Amino acid sequence: MQSNPSVDxxxxxxxxVLWETVLPAGTHWSGVLRRGLALRVVDLEGGANLAALFYRQEDPLERYNMADTLKAQHTARFTRGVVLYSDMGRVIASITADTLGWHDPVGGVGDAGLFATKYGSARYQEHRNEMIRNGRDSLLVELAKYGLGARDLVANVNFFSKLDAAEDGSLTFAPDHSRAGDAFDLRFEMNTLAAFSSAPHPFDPSPKYQPKPVKLIAYRAYSVDDRVPADDPCRSSCAENERGFVNTERLFV
Structure with missing residues (x-):
């Protein structure tokens, strides 16, 4: 069997390492990640899902655009060499390393109604840290810290998850896709507000609420004044990405 060339x-x-933290199972996190910073994100136990949203820090009206990202790179899966585009044709972040070969960009995020139907109800008042948190409300909690709300929700990325597509276009969740220790590196090409939720993927068929923790490890990939080299695998993977990097660099001239 031939190995997937996009897998490290x-x-x-x-x-x-600049800093590191663990995002507990079923919780949420947000922060500003500066240009040139990178995150190594690790699935600690296997079976994690990390729903993610990205916005330009100085002007959150510019944010990750799923449709442009897929069209520009002719892909429906994220792995090493893929970049995440904003709705202004600029590169927000690049996947520079990946042990999985497939992260889901199309499955969306679960809301309170979906989670109540699948898992029932478990409130903080009775269950404390074992309460059930859905991905949509978790992301909204983080966005509210920066003056953003429901109208700012866009299509998210689901890292560590995979959906299989049938001939009729139906999508099926791939179980046991990510294992303990699987990881990817996400390099930020502009100052980025990121919001994460570790709630389960909305397509996950498990009847039990079993979110998993992930670890975030931040490090400096390049200086803010540097230019990503022409032979960088993310920059050189297609002509559209070269143009995207040029558009991004003009912000920092």
């Missing part, structure tokens, strides 16, 4: 079986060493 051994991730490159991190030169210097």
């Amino acid at each position: 079986f051994d991730l490159p060493p991190i030169p210097h």
Whole structure:
């Protein structure tokens, strides 16, 4: 069987860890990630899902655009070499390393109604940290910290998850896709507001609410004044990406 060329079986060493944190199962996180910073994101137990949204920090009206990202790169899966585009044709972030070969950009995020139907109800008042948190409300909690709300929700990325497409276009969740220790590196090409939720994928067929934790490790990939080189795998993967990087760099001239 031929191996997937987009999969890194051994991730490159991190030169210097700036900070790290664990996002517990079923919780949420947000923060500003500066240009040139990178995150290594690790599935600690296997079976994780990380719903993610991205906005330009200085002007959140510019945000990740799923449709443009897929069209520009002729792909419906995210892995090493894929970049995430904003709705202004600029590159928000690049996937520079990946042990999985497939992350889901189309499955969306579960809301309170879906989670109540699948998992029932478990409120904080009775269950404390075992409460059930849905992905949509989790992301909204984080966005509210920056003056953003429901109208700012766009199509999200689901890292560590995979959907299989049938001939009729129907989508099926791929179980056991991500295993303990699987990871990817996400390099930020502009100052980015990121919001994450570790709630289960909305297509996950499990009747039990079993979210999993992920680890975030931040490191410096390049200086803010540097230019991503022409032979960078993300920049050189297609002509559209070269133009996207040029558009992005003009923000920092």
